[in-house]
Amino acid sequence: MTVTYVIDGAEVTDLDRFWQVIGAAVNGPGGYFGRNLDALADCLRGGCGTPDDGDFVIEWRRHDLSRRALGQEETVRTLQRRLERAHPDNKAAIQAELDDVLAGRGPTVFDELVQLIEEEAPGVLRLG
Known part of the structure; x- marks a missing residue:
């Protein structure tokens, strides 16, 4: 069964806030899912809260707001x-x-995040 983690683009106001939002989406309030690109890559490879079988989706809603904030x-x-x-x-x-x-x-920072997610976990990211 696919697990969906939702990021609300309106909550992503800068890069520091992105780390908080994705951490909470995957591991609950105050959760961790990276604090830099290398750590995010490690987390996307597994063992940091995502299902062991890798069956998950990151749904980035209102990503256009994040694109502007991380521009x-x-x-x-x-x-x-x-x-x-x-x-x-x-x-x-x-x-x-x-x-x-x-x-x-x-x-931009947004472009780097999207590229990294797509490279480390192909097919996981859904921009909406």
Whole structure:
């Protein structure tokens, strides 16, 4: 039997809130389902609250609201935070990514989340 986890796009106001919303959708209030892209990828592979057989769907309702909230402005904010904490060897690559986003090029945080979910758990994501 397929388990459906619902994300209400109206609740996703920034990336930090996304982590809270998806954690609650999968594991109940205060639940965890990643706090960064690598952790989300691990969770999507199983063992973090989803069924052992992998039979689940993430239904992202009103995703258009999340797309706006996780758009260019949030992507810039996220990259600036990454740049502040980055190892010196990684700063140039993050700065280049930030420069692209500031110029209106490259994926947004929303795009990265959708791509990651589709890569790690093909067919699981339903945008509505």
